[in-house]
Amino acid sequence: MNLLFRSLYLLRPHWWSACLMMALILINSALGLLAPWPFKFLIDYALSDRKPPAWLLAWIGPDNFRLRLLYACAGTEIAIIFLHQLLMVWQTYLETRIEQCIDRDFRSRLFAHAMDLSLAYHDNRRSGMLIYIINSQGGAVASLLMTLPALLESVIMLIGMLIVLFMMHWTLAAVSFFVIPTLFFASRYYATKMKERIGRTKEMEGQSLSVIHEAMSMMRVIVAFCRQKLEHQRYINSAQRAIDARLGVTVRQTLFSLVIRMSTGIGRAVAWTFGGLLALAGKLTVGDLTIVLTYIEKVYDPLEAIAYTYSGWQDQFANLRASFGLLDTKPDIAEKPDPITVDECRGHIEFQHVDFAYEGRTDTLKDVTFNAKPGQVTAIVGPTGAGKTTLISLIPRFYDAVAGTILLDGVDIKELGLDSLRQHVSIVLQEPLLFSMTIKDNIRYGRLDATDDEIIAAARAANAHDFITRLPQGYDTPLGERGSRLSGGERQRVCVARAFLRDSPILILDEPTSSIDSKTEAVILDSLDRLMEGRTTFMIAHRLSTIRRADWILVMDQGRVVEQGTHDELLASNGLYRQLFELQNKQAERKAAARAIWSEA
Numbered sequence: 001m002n003l004l005f006r007s008l009y010l011l012r013p014h015w016w017s018a019c020l021m022m023a024l025i026l027i028n029s030a031l032g033l034l035a036p037w038p039f040k041f042l043i044d045y046a047l048s049d050r051k052p053p054a055w056l057l058a059w060i061g062p063d064n065f066r067l068r069l070l071y072a073c074a075g076t077e078i079a080i081i082f083l084h085q086l087l088m089v090w091q092t093y094l095e096t097r098i099e100q101c102i103d104r105d106f107r108s109r110l111f112a113h114a115m116d117l118s119l120a121y122h123d124n125r126r127s128g129m130l131i132y133i134i135n136s137q138g139g140a141v142a143s144l145l146m147t148l149p150a151l152l153e154s155v156i157m158l159i160g161m162l163i164v165l166f167m168m169h170w171t172l173a174a175v176s177f178f179v180i181p182t183l184f185f186a187s188r189y190y191a192t193k194m195k196e197r198i199g200r201t202k203e204m205e206g207q208s209l210s211v212i213h214e215a216m217s218m219m220r221v222i223v224a225f226c227r228q229k230l231e232h233q234r235y236i237n238s239a240q241r242a243i244d245a246r247l248g249v250t251v252r253q254t255l256f257s258l259v260i261r262m263s264t265g266i267g268r269a270v271a272w273t274f275g276g277l278l279a280l281a282g283k284l285t286v287g288d289l290t291i292v293l294t295y296i297e298k299v300y301d302p303l304e305a306i307a308y309t310y311s312g313w314q315d316q317f318a319n320l321r322a323s324f325g326l327l328d329t330k331p332d333i334a335e336k337p338d339p340i341t342v343d344e345c346r347g348h349i350e351f352q353h354v355d356f357a358y359e360g361r362t363d364t365l366k367d368v369t370f371n372a373k374p375g376q377v378t379a380i381v382g383p384t385g386a387g388k389t390t391l392i393s394l395i396p397r398f399y400d401a402v403a404g405t406i407l408l409d410g411v412d413i414k415e416l417g418l419d420s421l422r423q424h425v426s427i428v429l430q431e432p433l434l435f436s437m438t439i440k441d442n443i444r445y446g447r448l449d450a451t452d453d454e455i456i457a458a459a460r461a462a463n464a465h466d467f468i469t470r471l472p473q474g475y476d477t478p479l480g481e482r483g484s485r486l487s488g489g490e491r492q493r494v495c496v497a498r499a500f501l502r503d504s505p506i507l508i509l510d511e512p513t514s515s516i517d518s519k520t521e522a523v524i525l526d527s528l529d530r531l532m533e534g535r536t537t538f539m540i541a542h543r544l545s546t547i548r549r550a551d552w553i554l555v556m557d558q559g560r561v562v563e564q565g566t567h568d569e570l571l572a573s574n575g576l577y578r579q580l581f582e583l584q585n586k587q588a589e590r591k592a593a594a595r596a597i598w599s600e601a
């Protein structure tokens with residue numbers, strides 16, 4: 001019920017249209033109730049010898065009464081049907097508009113909320129599942145709300161017809177509705193039994209969508225390892241499980257329909273028999289019997305509709321539980337109630353005894369302390385898995401430290417507004433991630449109000465302008481998914497241009513040249529040198545060529561900063577840095593020797 005009330009609350013912005021729709025439903029229900037009456041008058045007063053009531057005689061006039069009544073009945077029936085259908089058009093328009101608006105608003109809330117959730121949340125969820133919740137299950141709110149008018153119409157019709165029926169012939173009415181308790185208990189039984197099964201089915205349907213989503217984002221690996229058949233099979237298996245579960249649900253739904261239809265069928269048969277007996281005994285006119293039976297027939301329609309709507313809701317409730325579940329997930333990276341806004345930022349970053357651990361891991365970072373002065377370039381080195389990426393992820397609060405403090409210009413970053421903090425940080429990642437839009441729009445992502453000239457200037461600074469102008473569509477070249485139409489080095493230069501445009505005082509470089517050949521690396525390093533100027537920079541680096549540019553070096557091992565200092569100080573101290581340095585030198589010598597052999601050959 002809570003889910004139903006929460007869904008109803010979403011109707012709030014559309015209350016005026018909803019009220020209008022309710023009024024139309026009431027009028028349409030009344031017109032529905034009126035529809036059989038001309039038929040009764042036709043049978044009772046035009047086709048038989050019964051004496052018509054005085055008001056009917058006065059309205060039709062005594063001359064040629066029967067024929068004129070026949071025409072009047074036909075005309076009235078047409079008028080009722082026409083008005084009914086005309087109002088139905090209006091009602092349907094309003095219904096569709098409200099449904100579409102609620103659908104859009106709710107899905108966009110889910111989408112916005114999913115983007116506000118922390119990276120830790122996304123690390124632990126399959127994105128295909130989130131897409132399923134937003135895209136498929138998010139539509140349940142509007143669908144559920146849109147069943148309400150029809151349900152209400154059914155309830156009004158039911159009440160109206162019951163009143164009229166009981167007034168016309170209460171014994172016949174009472175006999176015909178002995179099936180109502182059966183419908184009630186069957187619906188309750190169905191709802192409680194199906195709740196869990198429907199939830200599980202939805203879960204499986206979401207999983208089979210996740211398989212497709214994951215495969216699409218891993219296309220290169222799949223093609224490279226020729227695993228198309230394996231992925232296809234994985235999808236078939238997962239889809240088959242979902243189909244089996246869905247079949248289980250459908251069989252039960254159909255059995256439920258059978259119970260409902262049998263109950264109403266028995267009800268009808270009893271009404272006909274009992275009504276027939278009354279007519280034979282002369283206690284009912286044929287006209288009255290016709291109208292009573294027409295009403296009983298019509299009462300069963302809303303009764304069945306109510307039972308079906310209630311059982312259909314179980315499917316929607318499963319969707320609602322998933323959608324509201326996503327909305328209720330609190331972002332674990334949240335702003336304080338009165339966040340501080342930093343307009344002017346010098347870029348002074350200080351870590352004080354910072355600890356961090358991913359879910360289910362211990363000591364990913366332990367007691368990390370260092371000081372990065374404004375404009376200082378800090379290199380972070382250490383073996384793989386030492387915690388370098390994790391450390392820089394804490395600066396823009398992708399994750400929150402579990403202990404210790406991180407200060408920006410002397411203020412704890414947890415006191416700052418998230419946007420205010422992140423707008424002062426730009427990041428160039430190891431993997432150059434781009435959108436499928438044009439190169440120009442990708443660079444503009446760094447600052448949305450940038451002019452075309454500023455974009456070109458940023459591209460020049462990133463050594464990207466030349467290769468961009470050589471492309472057939474230049475800056476307007478669309479990049480394909482994840483920027484797939486450019487080489488790794490070109491993509492990375494577009495990312496550097498994006499960072500130039502952002503022009504933020506803090507720069508994070510997460511090994512941006514690690515997967516790039518040494519010639520392209522030189523071009524990118526040249527642009528990065530320009531980018532780093534005057535910015536507090538953190539760079540994760542493996543290559544000596546990049547580490548040497550740093551003013552300060554943090555050496556990490558197993559989540560701890562084991563050494564820190566300048567290049568010369570660390571070499572002199574004979575620790576882990578020196579070992580890494582010598583290893584790098586040996587590798588460089590080996591590469592140089594190999595290159596010499598190749599060129600001789």
Ligand code: ADP
Nearest residue numbers: 123358361364383384385386387388389390391
């Ligand atoms: P580095 O950048 O130095 O190679 P990372 O900071 O990426 O190291 O990782 C540090 C440790 O944290 C590793 O042991 C890694 O397995 C673990 N780790 C990294 N990312 C996650 C994650 N999202 N969830 C759980 N553990 C993670």
